[in-house]
Amino acid sequence: MDSIRVVGGIPLSGTVRVHGAKNAVLKHMVAMLLAPGRYRLENVPGILDVDIMGEVLDHVGATCVRRGSVVEVDVPEKLNPEAPLELVRKMRASILILGALLARVGSARVALPGGDDFGSRPIGMHLEGLEQMGAEFELSHGVLEASAPDGLSGTEIFLEFPSVGATENLLLAAVLAKGRTIIGNAAREPELADLAALLNAMGAKIDGAGTSTIEVMGVSSLTPTDHTVIADRLVAGTYALAAASTGGRIEVVGCDPAFLRMELRKMEAAGCEIERGDDWFSVAGPDRPRPQDIATLPYPGFHTDMHPQMVAFLALADGTSLVTENVYAARFRYLGELNRMGADVHADGQHVVIRGVDELSGCEVDGCDIRAAAAMTIAGLSADGETIVRDAEHIDRGYDGFVETLRSLGADIDR
Numbered sequence: 001m002d003s004i005r006v007v008g009g010i011p012l013s014g015t016v017r018v019h020g021a022k023n024a025v026l027k028h029m030v031a032m033l034l035a036p037g038r039y040r041l042e043n044v045p046g047i048l049d050v051d052i053m054g055e056v057l058d059h060v061g062a063t064c065v066r067r068g069s070v071v072e073v074d075v076p077e078k079l080n081p082e083a084p085l086e087l088v089r090k091m092r093a094s095i096l097i098l099g100a101l102l103a104r105v106g107s108a109r110v111a112l113p114g115g116d117d118f119g120s121r122p123i124g125m126h127l128e129g130l131e132q133m134g135a136e137f138e139l140s141h142g143v144l145e146a147s148a149p150d151g152l153s154g155t156e157i158f159l160e161f162p163s164v165g166a167t168e169n170l171l172l173a174a175v176l177a178k179g180r181t182i183i184g185n186a187a188r189e190p191e192l193a194d195l196a197a198l199l200n201a202m203g204a205k206i207d208g209a210g211t212s213t214i215e216v217m218g219v220s221s222l223t224p225t226d227h228t229v230i231a232d233r234l235v236a237g238t239y240a241l242a243a244a245s246t247g248g249r250i251e252v253v254g255c256d257p258a259f260l261r262m263e264l265r266k267m268e269a270a271g272c273e274i275e276r277g278d279d280w281f282s283v284a285g286p287d288r289p290r291p292q293d294i295a296t297l298p299y300p301g302f303h304t305d306m307h308p309q310m311v312a313f314l315a316l317a318d319g320t321s322l323v324t325e326n327v328y329a330a331r332f333r334y335l336g337e338l339n340r341m342g343a344d345v346h347a348d349g350q351h352v353v354i355r356g357v358d359e360l361s362g363c364e365v366d367g368c369d370i371r372a373a374a375a376m377t378i379a380g381l382s383a384d385g386e387t388i389v390r391d392a393e394h395i396d397r398g399y400d401g402f403v404e405t406l407r408s409l410g411a412d413i414d415r
Ligand code: UD1
Pocket: 022, 023, 024, 026, 092, 093, 120, 121, 122, 123, 124, 125, 126, 127, 161, 162, 163, 164, 165, 166, 298, 304, 305, 327, 328, 329
């Protein structure tokens, strides 16, 4: 088991360059299964989830080679439409190969996904939408057997919630389906718009990605292309909150601040000073945050993946804050860990009540999941003394060079 050791109390300062987005690159890699040939992805982060997705692709028959921040993918004519159970269980994003394989091969065998442990994360919307397009499913011994006996056909689908994964799965299926697909109440995430940009560069005909209505005209085939992955706004936001919680000042470059509009607005309301450029922003933290009321919502709302880091920041606020979690039913395991550091936080239904305290004190805590581990590190950066964040492997799933980056900003931190 790996740990992060951090000694708090040093205001962070300096510049961070943001790497490519985990929640984009994983989908891009799956999209490449839609057409045989060679692809080149740039700005790929060196994170564990990319390696896991690389193994998923290898199993399906494609070859992935990483050189620094470049990944080259070679997709053969013939694919093995089966996702290995041990890999799919490790990473929920693997469920996206369902849409891609159904579209390309007409069948798929995919284990039901695992992923982070915050409540059950069903895939009903993925399956219902694909069924509307002509897919059939059978679940047997934990494996989903999917087929499209007559191929996939475009249709009008209206999601009951703007699920990111369901929108992406349907998009991947729709680009090669017969006729026109409309996805209503679609997710509007920038990473999804980046996926659509890649697909359009491959020859797909997608309109409206990034809005709540996406229209796709199916095409008969696609061709490989190169693509540069959009910046990781969650990484940008995590470093911004890390700096703010120490009362420091940093510049975050390589990320459009518009992708963090709500998150930065809440930080400003809490007393941070923020300057914005086209693809950079700077953050200076307050002496002490002002309390905030925040509700997580699908984009462009406050991102659920910024919730734990924001709670760690508000733990030291001058009053009581409320964070309402509307996306995941059970993203609260880390609260007990924060309390071990002297915070006063508790969940009441889907609400997190954060009574600001004067000081946090370092101790050993569990990382729980990727964003919780980032949040515990943020708490450690502002705490008195030494904090050990256990299960630090969670960080490796989505942050490339996390400890090194924080150290370059002046933090007393190591692995
Ligand atoms: C993606 C992100 C994740 C982020 C989430 C919300 C990736 C790899 N992961 O996850 O980091 O936290 O978006 O921004 O991109 N749901 C259903 N039925 C479904 C599908 C979803 O009930 O068929 C529920 C989920 O349980 C969850 C909510 O909808 O409560 C949001 O899920 P969704 O937007 O699909 O998130 P993911 O795509 O899994």
